[in-house]
Amino acid sequence: MLKIAITNLKGGSAKTTSTAYLAHALGLQGRHVLVVDADPQGSALRWSEVGEWQTPTIGLPVKDLHTRLPGIVPDSIDVVIIDTPPLAEQAGVVRSALRYADLAIVSMAPTMLEFERLPDVWQAIDELEEIDQAPRVTRVLLTRTVANARSTALFRSAIEGGGHQVLATVVPRRESIAQAFGAQVTELGAYEGVALEVLGLEVTL
Template sequence: MIIGVLNQKGGVGKTTIAINLAATYAKSGLRVLLVDADPQGSALQWSAARDAEPLFPVIGMAKPSLHRDLPDIAKDYQVVIIDGAPRVNELGRAAILASDLVLIPVQPSPYDIWAAADTVSLIQEAQQFKPDLKCAFVINRKIANTAIGRDVGDALAQFEHVPVLNATLHQRVIYAESAGQGLAVIEAEPNSEAAREIAALSKALTSTNEKKAA
């Protein structure tokens, strides 16, 4: 399973989600690879900041040939997570084409919802060449008990063929604190709400991919 975490808008939490998904899958016993396809190299920087033994390898592949180069590498892993680049269409297209499933993080913000159209457009373009490609929204950094936090799912309903996952990630300090130590939340606070949220997201993605395969 190759999961691309992508959004053409920057600052939506792609790297945080990619790292924590990879760690959760690795902790469950799967062979996991994290691909940093963003020229900023945030996932690589996170890996470099880490003192603990790595849970999974992180490699940099921020290049338009990603979809051609990755399959030979991916065959040695059960789960591959791609941390995609914002605003760079040729890199975004390559990451989408390399994926089995594209996860689109969206924050409860009008700007994020408006920008989601660009990412959905790229995915629909890729589906012309890869009809089995699946995609889904995940609401990230949701703030509980706010009107926009409640309404973001309804706003995303305009994208009729892109489901919004029930697994939602909330605004939590532990995501930033663990990243600063080169850790995932499942390592820093394994019993936290954040760890449970990521676990729920990983199960939702596995279920979505299994439905695709069926």
């Protein structure tokens, strides 16, 4: 089973959006996906209800995801994606999601505001590495990128220069994505490429 946590230190860094789209894109690849909304705000869960997702979604904003999820996830599920709250606000919940996950995806816009908060995310993962509970693979996902802007390449190389890996696929800023909350998730766009990359990583997990 593929276990993914979508995370970041900050709020508003496209965690919920990426969870929703990636879950649907992996579903399109024939995977049986369960979305776990670990954010007390419950945005993903609400979106799944209002948007009548086919993808099963549960709300579980708790600090012991890593011990509880193995007993909760049905056998029929082969991908679990956890939408986490901001690390800065709910460190316990995020740490437990990271302990459960094999793959951590750090979604962020290529801006200085988001870039300068990355070290806090790496520190949280490093601390879990010390107790052998960190995700085996971590990737940054650049979202809300602007076509032809230098920021995408600049922040990609800055992140890679710091020794961290960035998914090749980036998600452009799109009005259709900005307005997607509450609707069915249909036009998956770049997230189809993200899903293929994630499935490519799965063999290394």
